[in-house]
Amino acid sequence: MITLSVAVSTYTYEEAYEESLNYFGGDELAARVWVNKYAMKDSYGNIYEKSPEHMHWRIANELARMEKKYPNPLSAEELFKLLDKFKYIVPQGSPMTGIGNNHQVASLSNCFVIGVEGAGDSYGGIIKMDEEQVQLMKRRGGVGHDLSHIRPKGSPVKNSALTSTGIVPFMERYSNSTREVAQDGRRGALMLSVSIKHPDSESFIDAKMTQGKITGANVSVKLDDEFMTAVTNNQSYTQTYPIDSENPTTVKEIDASQLWGKIVHNAWKSAEPGVLFWDTIIKESVPDCYADLGYKTVSTNPCGEIPLCPYDSCRLLAINLYSYVNNPFTPQASFDFELFKDHVGKAQRIMDDIIDLELEKIEAIIKKIENDPESEEVKRTEYLLWKKIYTKTGQGRRTGVGITAEGDMLAGMNLRYGTEEATDFSELVHKTVALAAYNASADLAKDRGAFDVYDAKREENNPFINRLKEADPALYEKMVKYGRRNIACLTIAPTGTTSLMTQTTSGIEPVFLPVYKRRRKVNPNDVNVRIDFVDETGDAFEEYTVFHHKFVTWMEANGYDPSKRYSQEEIDELVAKSPYYKATSNDVDWLMKVKMQGRIQKWVDHSISVTINLPNDVDEALVNKLYIEAWKAGCKGCTVYRDGSRSGVLIATESNKEKDKDKSTQGEQASSSVLTNPEVVKRPKVLEAEVVRFQNNKEKWVAFVGLYEDRPYEIFTGLQDDDEGILLPKSVVSGNIIKNVDENGNNRYDFQFVNKRGYKTTIEGLSEKFNKVYWNYAKLISGVLRWGMPIDQVVKLVGSLQLDNENINNWKNGVERALKRYVQNGTRATGTKCPNCQNETLIYQEGCLICTTCGSSRCG
Structure with missing residues (x-):
């Protein structure tokens, strides 16, 4: 057992990354995601954990502390086994980040x-x-x-x-x-x-x-x-x-x-x-x-x-369904329902413990507000807000137990996503979740007390409660007798970056790679037996994706030798035999998917977050049909995404006289955003500029971005160093970059801003304030900007630069981050795959890359 109640050791980013890389078996992306987003840190960026094992012990110890308040407590060791390796129970972002972290004042609610x-x-x-x-x-x-x-x-x-x-x-x-x-x-x-x-x-x-x-x-x-x-x-x-x-x-x-x-x-x-x-x-x-x-x-x-309802909140947790499949991909595949029911009950118990931890967090937030130096008048709204949230949290004790890896579970059970058989099995699994979670909540009520306003008479005509009553009369009688600990228990949320660490799919969405047309090669000398596929356009996918790993697992489970060179016909036959065949976003019967959501929804007391992903060429009639069917099927909500749709609409304005252009042309326009006749644009003496600040590896950085026609024209960026004369007030977010030429014809760039008193202040020799090597690269990048290369392509170019030391690479990352914010919302990141689901469906939104398939996001 590792005790981390008072964390005193700190680790460098490199130490945490290396330890996490070992934890994740060499998965660089998972290691970076964990260190960047979930390792315990303070407000100054100091890292107090060096692997997810430490994090899981931190969470287990805190949960065990809450358990000791009640009868029959679970031990930290029992809890750790449920959390370790993200195998069974996975607390979502806010609980994972905040539980046991006393270095930051933050809520555990998502x-x-x-x-x-x-x-x-x-x-x-x-x-x-x-x-x-x-x-x-x-x-x-x-x-x-x-x-x-x-x-x-x-x-x-x-x-x-x-x-x-x-x-x-x-x-x-x-x-x-x-x-x-x-x-x-x-x-x-x-x-x-x-x-x-x-x-x-x-x-x-x-x-x-x-x-x-x-x-x-x-x-x-x-x-x-x-x-x-x-x-x-x-x-x-x-x-x-x-x-x-x-x-x-x-x-x-x-x-x-x-x-x-x-x-x-x-x-x-x-x-x-x-x-x-x-x-x-x-x-x-x-x-x-x-x-x-x-x-x-x-x-x-x-x-x-x-x-x-107003001022209520919810914390989220996911159960990894794939971990309950025994002998996956084989004829002997089975689902361990007994272990699953046991773990669902413990997940509900953990969620109730997290409510107590959240109440402590809210108390800390309220205490901080009370001690803040501002006047009571300034603090009043924030103070009353958290008071109301505290009351609702403790009174209703609402939880959000959900699932992840449904697509993998079905594949492991040799069921093809979207078929009637797979939908029947999914419904059974979610019915099991509902009954087990509500049984656990009733048991918790017996030991810990029901939520404050529980009244069985009020719930008598509720369709969800009556569904539980019909499926398990004993459960209903238990609730009537003891009450229930939680006003509501269940949901299906997008698991986002946490699914990178579980190496599973998100929610109920099948996230396998799109369109595998044919085998390209099998390298028998590669330890990982990497298989290359090409899509229908002939473009090769990156080697060793999540799909390849799962496909190789399926091959091995079914007696095939992944190191063997198979013929084209043989590989086509193998793919067609696998449960992943016809299970991509474009292959799934969308109406069947909506019906599946409706059937699962009947066993989820909150709702289901799912997006129906459609090819670009579908017409509006299909969207109409899907929305109508979703309503009839009993879904609580529905969202559709047609591939490339955002890039087409976000470039349209009232002044656009070519509204009827071909959609593909519109998409190109959204991606381009180039200057008009860039070759004839001469730099004005004065350019409007924005100041972009950010932290990179604990260092403070600043970028001055000169704008022409609201588009980046030049950039100066580097470390913000007061000793070198960059005395820039935090309130300054814009100004002008002024180009001056001395008597010898040498250029000098000054930054001028207006201070709070209304006086102009000038920082002279802006280009001299930063590292000379950085300045030379900045001139190159500024030249590319001036000649009108699309901003998203400039970002891609900067990101691809191979520089020779860590400091200059940190600078490069700073330039990339500064420029991303100017990429037009909806622009597709062509040639870039989502690190989560491996689909090439990333778009820029507010400087972040958002995957329109699985919903994961990556900023910075």
């Missing part, structure tokens, strides 16, 4: 929803929501909130504006706040929603179709059954404001099919809005049995898998 009590349609209410959103994001939380309380555009207001601007300007406000908040190398995450009943819902649906607007938020529209029925029956629909009022001030009759067509078109074109089938969510919601006590669901978290 998801929050905020809202207003009573009327919130005022600038006071809107600004309060804005501050609450920021305060949560800075503690590492994703936030969701609903805008249905804001009066529609044109409504009278009792201020000098006379009429309301409607919802859209406030969407921009909240989006911009998200973009401002940093979360240890990633930005905040936001979900904005609105009811279809709101008269401004059409403007909401259209808002993200404008280039550069609302880039810091996901948007989803809440659809009620009345609207969906009107759509399917081609009827009219009535919108009102307030949306639930019996005496609305605004009433608007609309053509439901017309508005539905816009939802489908925008989703087809830009992957948003997502849709939330709100009546299904509310009808199935167990917490909404307590709506009058403050548990009325109003919105979801950014990924949509946790519908929440």
Whole structure:
């Protein structure tokens, strides 16, 4: 047993990386992800753990400390065995980062929803929501909130504006706040929603179709059954404001099919809005049995898998399904349901322990706020926010037990994803999760007490509870007798970077590589037996991907010799025999996938985060069919992504006279973003400039980026060194780069900014302030920028530079990070694969690379 309650040893990045590399069996990506995102650190970047083993002992010791408060406690050793190697139980990002880390003041919750009590349609209410959103994001939380309380555009207001601007300007406000908040190398995450009943819902649906607007938020529209029925029956629909009022001030009759067509078109074109089938969510919601006590669901978290009431939150955990497959890929493959049920129960128990740990974290946050030097007036909103979250967390004790590796589990069981047989098995697994988790919560209630407002009478007519009652009458009787420890228990969330460390797929999404057409070669001399495949365009995939490893595992399990040279026909036959055949995003029957989601949803009390990935050439009719089927199948929400759709829409503006251009041409435009006639652009004497600050390996860096037509034209970057004269106040984020020429014809570049008092301040000889070698490389990169190379290609070029020492490589990384923020949102990172799912479906979003297949993100 390793005790890490008081961590005093620190490790260099290299020490932690090498130890983690050994832990992950040489997987460099997994090692870097763990060190960068999950190793225990303080606010100065000092690392206190050198491998995931230390982390798992840290978590196990803290969980054991909570266990000792209650009867029949689990030991740290038992808990460690469940966590070790990410084999069985995997706490998600915030719990993994924060449990036992006393060096930072942060929450363990992944998801929050905020809202207003009573009327919130005022600038006071809107600004309060804005501050609450920021305060949560800075503690590492994703936030969701609903805008249905804001009066529609044109409504009278009792201020000098006379009429309301409607919802859209406030969407921009909240989006911009998200973009401002940093979360240890990633930005905040936001979900904005609105009811279809709101008269401004059409403007909401259209808002993200404008280039550069609302880039810091996901948007989803809440659809009620009345609207969906009107759509399917081609009827009219009535919108009102307030949306639930019996005496609305605004009433608007609309053509439901017309508005539905816009939802489908925008989703087809830009992957948003997502849709939330709100009546299904509310009808199935167990917490909404307590709506009058403050548990009325109003919105979801950014990924949509946790519908929440205001000021409630949820922590997430995933169970690795593949680890319960015995003899995977063989005719003897079986699923160990007994071990699985035992571990699901322990996962629910662990989640309840994490609630107690979260309450401690919230107490620490409140204590910090009390001790902060600001006035009580300044601190009031943040203080009251966390007080409300503390109450909701302790009163309802909501948890988020989920799964990962469903696709791998099915393959290991020799079941092909998307078939009826595979769907039947998945439903059985999720039914087992639901029954085991709720049994565990009832047992916890017996030992630890039920959640504060539990009332069996309130839940009598809830469809989810009655489903459990029918499947396991003894469980229901146990709940009636002892209550339940947790108001709700289950979800399926995207597992993101944690799946890199488990080396599994994410959620219920099949993330195998796309389109394998033929075998290219098998190298019998390679220890790893790397197999190259080419896709349908003839481009070779990188060697030894996750798929190759699994395919080789399948070959060995079925008696094939991976070192043998197989003929083209033989390899085609092998691929066709494997459970991975026809299991890619493009191969899966999308309607079957929606039906599978609906069947699984019946055993998940929260929701399921899943995106239906479609090829570029599908038409809008298919999106329409998928959304309708999702509603009929009982899904609580649905999102589609058509390959390349974002790059096409994000370059469109009102001034674009060529809206009907071929989609592929639009995509090229999004990727290019070049200067007009770059060969004739002469550098002006004065260029507007932005200041970009960041940390790289504990060092403070600064970049001055000169802009021409809002596009990077030149860059100066290096270490921020006060001794060398870079005395730049933290408040300075922009200025001018001025080119001066001395009497000898030598160029000098100065940076000029306006200080807080309004006086101009000049840093002379900007190019002389940094390392000479860096400056020479910067001149080369600036030359490439001036001649109009697309920014994403400049980023790729800089990233590919092979430099000869660590310092200059750190500088190169700084340049790359500074330039990424200027890549247009939606630009596809061509030729680059997602390190998680290996699909070539990465797009740039706010300087980060986002995978549109599995949802993982990488910043910096």
